[in-house]
Amino acid sequence: MTDPTTRPGVGKPRTGDTPTGQPAEGPAAAGQAGQSGDTPTGQSGDSPAQRRERSLGRLGDRKRARLDELARATADPGGVSLYRDALRRLRRNPVAIVGAVIVGLFVLVALFAPLIAPHDPVQRFDELTRDLTVDSIPGATAGHPFGSDPLGRDFLSRMIHGSRQTLFVGVLATLIGLTLGVLLGAIAGAFGGWVDVVLMRLTDVMLALPSLLLAITLVAMASRSSQWTVIFAVAIVSVPIFARLLRGSMLAQRESDHVLAARALGVKERNIVLRHMLPNSLTAVIVQATLTFAVSILDAAALSFLGLGDPDINRAEWGLMLGVDGQRYFEVRPELAYYPALAIIVVALGFTLLGEAMREAIDPKNRR
Numbered sequence: 001m002t003d004p005t006t007r008p009g010v011g012k013p014r015t016g017d018t019p020t021g022q023p024a025e026g027p028a029a030a031g032q033a034g035q036s037g038d039t040p041t042g043q044s045g046d047s048p049a050q051r052r053e054r055s056l057g058r059l060g061d062r063k064r065a066r067l068d069e070l071a072r073a074t075a076d077p078g079g080v081s082l083y084r085d086a087l088r089r090l091r092r093n094p095v096a097i098v099g100a101v102i103v104g105l106f107v108l109v110a111l112f113a114p115l116i117a118p119h120d121p122v123q124r125f126d127e128l129t130r131d132l133t134v135d136s137i138p139g140a141t142a143g144h145p146f147g148s149d150p151l152g153r154d155f156l157s158r159m160i161h162g163s164r165q166t167l168f169v170g171v172l173a174t175l176i177g178l179t180l181g182v183l184l185g186a187i188a189g190a191f192g193g194w195v196d197v198v199l200m201r202l203t204d205v206m207l208a209l210p211s212l213l214l215a216i217t218l219v220a221m222a223s224r225s226s227q228w229t230v231i232f233a234v235a236i237v238s239v240p241i242f243a244r245l246l247r248g249s250m251l252a253q254r255e256s257d258h259v260l261a262a263r264a265l266g267v268k269e270r271n272i273v274l275r276h277m278l279p280n281s282l283t284a285v286i287v288q289a290t291l292t293f294a295v296s297i298l299d300a301a302a303l304s305f306l307g308l309g310d311p312d313i314n315r316a317e318w319g320l321m322l323g324v325d326g327q328r329y330f331e332v333r334p335e336l337a338y339y340p341a342l343a344i345i346v347v348a349l350g351f352t353l354l355g356e357a358m359r360e361a362i363d364p365k366n367r368r
Helices: 026-036 048-074 082-091 094-111 155-191 193-208 211-221 227-254 257-264 269-305 318-328 335-362
Strands: none
Touching (some): 082 094, 155 193, 155 269, 269 335
16 A cells, blocks of 8 residues: 555645745745735734724724814913903903902092092082081982081092092001911911911910901000001001911911921022922912001091090091991981991902912912
8 A cells, every 4th residue: 555645746736835824935925915905914913902002002093193183272371470360360250250359449439539529628619618507417419429528628629639548557557467377477477386376376376366456455555546556556457467377378388388498408408498398488478468458447436436446536537437437326327327437348358358268279279
């Protein structure tokens, strides 16, 4: 019997046949691969897991490209700082807009009072004094929309000029309190130790007393009450608030990374405090100053209402008008109390709304 291995055509692999799982070799195999066109060159032997992984990779690339495109479309080329972002959110906040409008109108009226007021606030008019009696004060007449005050002066002109004194007292009292509070808070937060303990116990004693009661005590200690005694009394009341707030921010800054890095580099402690800790701690204090301005106006008006303010009856100031004229002649003409009280409430509300909106806008927890 003939050996199968020696028989012609037996045992020889036919053209294109390859062992299972092995790719064909030689020119014929290359030709078959070129004619099939089912898979790209070099991928004909990929397993299903490899093809799936490659497909997922392409899908991830497309998603990343889409996210990058969206990020480029919404990104600010120059970056957005905290203050710029806060300003943008303030413009979209209706509470901030209302507060800013009230404050802006108040400041404009105060600055341009001599141009807006129709008459001199201390001038007495014959047509008004002619009808003055103990039980009657002239109301609105031609040329005097708000009528007369108890001395025959134009009440509208006194209201307009009173905004200047109210703005002057509020701004000056707030600035003095802010300066002293920042000084004490910076010293306590920078040095710590026994200096911090002494200063903070002093502020605790001041905070333990009601603000109006403390202001009354300070004014009563003066030999003669005046506008300046009211300003200093209201300023001293606000000092512990600013000191406490700045001291807390300074203590938080002491352990921050940039302060620790500056100490590690050998930067002097004075430069660390003035260039790193203090500038980064003033934001909350400035916002608080806006709220304190409203409180200063209310405290100054309260002191004038109680008769502890400026004794000059010719000076137009809302608190003095509310206390002297409004209280004495309330039953005769209650408008003498209504108009100053309404002006004080509206202005204080405007500063409060603006201050609260600024606090929310600058707070990093509210950033979107």
